[in-house]
Amino acid sequence: MTTLKAVRGTRDLLPAETGLWNRIEATARQVFARYNFGEIRTPVFEDTTLFARGVGEETDIVSKEMYTWEDRARAQSEKTQSLTLRPENTAGVVRAYIEHKLGETGQLQKLYYIGPQFRRERPQRGRYRQFSQIGAEVIGPVSAGSESPLRDAEVLEMLATLLDELGISGWVLKLNSVGSATDRPKYIETLRAALLPVVGQMCPDCQRRAETNPLRVLDCKVAEDQPFIDALPKIADSLDQASRDHFAQVCAALDAAGVPYERDHRLVRGLDYYTRTTFEFTHGGLGAQNALLGGGRYDGLSELIGGPKAPGIGFAMGEDRLVLTLQALESTKITLLDTKIDAYIAPLGEAQNPAALQLARELRRQGLSIELGDGSFRLKKSFEAADKVARAIILLGEDEAQSGILTVKQFSSGMQTKVARADLAAHLTASRI
C-alpha cells in the first residue's frame, strides 16, 4: 500500500516547532490588546462571490489560486452554492462587519484574527498552499475617523512595535500610495499606453500582464526588464491632491513617531481593493518570498460587497514567514533551549504507580508541568528519560510514599535533596529561575 503524506504545499507542525508558533501568537495578542483590538473569528470557507467581488476577478488569487467547489444541496430548501476556502481574511471580516451591522455602533471597529488561509500557489520556501496569517483591520464610518491618516500611521507604528517585541530585527517598511478609486484606473491606462511601445522587448510574463493586469508588470523581477520598468510613469504622478495630502500626513505622523520607512513607487499590491496607503514589511533573511506582511487601505471594499460606506485599513502577517525569520536568528535558538518541564516522577516499582498518579495530580493542579514515568522502568531508564525532558526527577518508593519525604534531584546542579511533600511545589518552582 502506498503511504499517505500531507498534501503538496501543506505540512504538519510538530511540538518542537509549535512552541515558537504559540509564542508568536501570544505576543501578537498582547500587543493587539494594548492597542484596543478585539479578536474576530470568521469561517474558513465563504461564498465564492465574496472573493470575486472583494479581492477582484482579475487578480492572480481569484483567477487561478482559489480552492473552489460546488457544494451540493442536501435538502430541497438548500441551493447548490459555489464555496471557496478563504485565500485571505479581509473580505470575510468586512462581510461580518456588514452582516452584524457593526457600523451602526458609530465606533471604529478594531478587529484582529489568527488563522489558516489557502492559495493554490507554486510551493517553495516561505510559500505554502495552507499558510497562517495574523492580521488586523480598522474599519468604521467616516464620522468615527476611519479615513484619517492617523489610523494608517498608528497601524504601522503598532506593526513596528510588534516586530520589535517578537525579536525580529532588520525589517524594512516599504510604503506607497495607490490613490483613490478613480486614480488607480487612470494610472492603469497610463501604464498600458507607456508599455505599448516597449513591452515587445520584455519577458513573456510582462507581455501577458501588459494585456490583462498592467499593474503586475511592476512586480517583475527579471533583471533585463528593470530599465524598462524604472522608466515607466509612477503612480505618484497620477494621484489627486486629496490622496497626496493624505499620504503626506501618514508620513508626517510616522516621522514624528520615529518609525523608519522607504517610499517604494512599485508597491501596488496584488489585491484590487486597495486605495491610498499600501505597505509591506520585508526581511532580507527570507529569500525570494521576502514579504513578512502586507496591507493597506481599502476605502471602497464595503460598498463592493454590498455594504455601507466603511473605509478601513489593515494588514496580514505571514506567520510561517515570521517563524522562518525567527528560526534563523541566533537569539531565538538561545531562548528556545529552555523548554524543559518542571519534574519527572519516577515510581520505584509498579506498586507505586497509583501513588505516582496521585502526586502528579497534586503538583499539576498547583500549576507545575510534570511527566509521569512508570514503575516497570529500571532506575537507569527513568533517569535517562527524565534528563531528556525535565529539570528534576522525583523518586517515589514505598518509603517516600509512607514518610511523605521525597527525594528530588536537580539535573543542572546534580544536587539531590529530601523535600517534604507539602513543600514540593514551592521547591520546584524556586528552581525555575
Ligand code: HAM
Ligand atoms: P497578502 O499580501 O496577499 O495580503 O498576504 C499577506 C501576507 O501573507 C504576505 O505578506 C505573506 O507574508 C503571507 N502570505 C501570502 N501568501 C502566502 C503563502 N502562499 N504562503 C505563506 N505566506 C503567505 C493579504 O492577504 C491582505 N488580506 C492583507 C490585508 C489586510 N490588507 C488589508 N488588510
